[in-house]
Amino acid sequence: MKTTQELAAFLRTRRERLDPSDFGLPSRRQWRRTPGLRREEVAELAGVSIDYVVRLEQARGLNPSAEVVEALAGALRLAPDERAYLFDLAQQRPRSVDKPATTAAPALVQLIADLAPLPAMVLNHRFDILSWNGEMARLLLDFDQLPPAQRNAIWLCLLHPGMRDFYVDRDSVVRDGIAYLRTAWAAHPEDEVLAAIVDEVAGGEGELARLWAGQDVKVNGRGRKTMRHPEVGSVAVDFETLAPVQDPAQLVVIYRAADEQSQAALRQLSSG
Structure with missing residues (x-):
């Protein structure tokens, strides 16, 4: 499994679980064919283009910056653990260069x-x-x-x-x-x-x-x-x-x- 594919799936599931009414948006079914927020609504909340959100959710090779990741985390109202996970998927958190420990100190x-x-x-x-x-x-x-x-x-x-x-x-x-x-x-x-x-x-x-x-x-x-x-x-x-x-x-x-x-x-x- 690739991190780009996981990033795409994670963004989709977190967008779809949101309740539009929490954002002052209409939630009646006849107005919405998919659950949660629309991509354009997430894009507006995060201050990025709709095309950018679409490409991220389709795993089309984007490498979002730390600023974009932070904006998306806020737009999707991610919990602290989820926010850290999103930063990891986007490879925007410092990584250790040490090999995994195989013996206890x-x-x-x-x-x-x-x-x-x-x-x-x-x-x-x-x-x-x-x-x-x-x-x-x-x-x-x-x-x-x-x-x-x-x-x-x-x-x-x-x-x-x-x-x-x-x-x-x-x-x-x-x-x-x-x-x-x-x-x-x-x-x-x-x-x-x-x-x-x-x-x-x-x-x-x-x-x-x-x-x-x-x-x-x-x-x-x-x-x-x-x-x-x-x-x-x-x-x-x-x-x-x-x-x-x-x-x-x-x-x-x-x-x-x-x-x-x-x-x-x-x-x-x-x-x-």
Whole structure:
């Protein structure tokens, strides 16, 4: 998948989801053959020509400037995550020239060990699991038993057969996973490993491909997940994602029990 095609699709879906009445425009069906705003309305709001919007939505090789991207983001009323995604697609955000981290920084390895009994792990930008403590392995699965190519948090969430029924609210977890994947891919379109995961998710005809086509974008560094653990039952955790200043290409993810029952479950796993 090319970024120009994704940019075109993203602009179309964001235009079509807008309610004309929010802009003081007529919304009666007989006046509008397509949902959302018309291209000429977006062009006027963004201060660009109609032809320019048409060419962008048809992936006809334009490279919009940062000023145009900002104008389009405002016209389409994009959320912060969506705005950042649009800048990435237009290649208007600074990109790191460093290769993806394949091993965790030693200081971070020591950090997640020191965080025990809290489950913790280190990820790179494409969500490869670079290091983990024993508590995280006992909560999720034994990463040592996986081929290195499958030690990826997004791949495990979306594609590992053994994880399909692991999350209580699987639909929400899968939607978030796809939204994270889309954001990471836009920021690193040159990453062939990440692109392969995207192809595996988006290339079929099932649930994942349908959700990918929804164009959802999300960057969420904290939240809550509830899991069905085969040994200790239901476990609800709040997760926090930290980006170390010294190693900004790596992320530290920490789980904390969300309630007393889950705290007892984590304590039992930690002592096992």
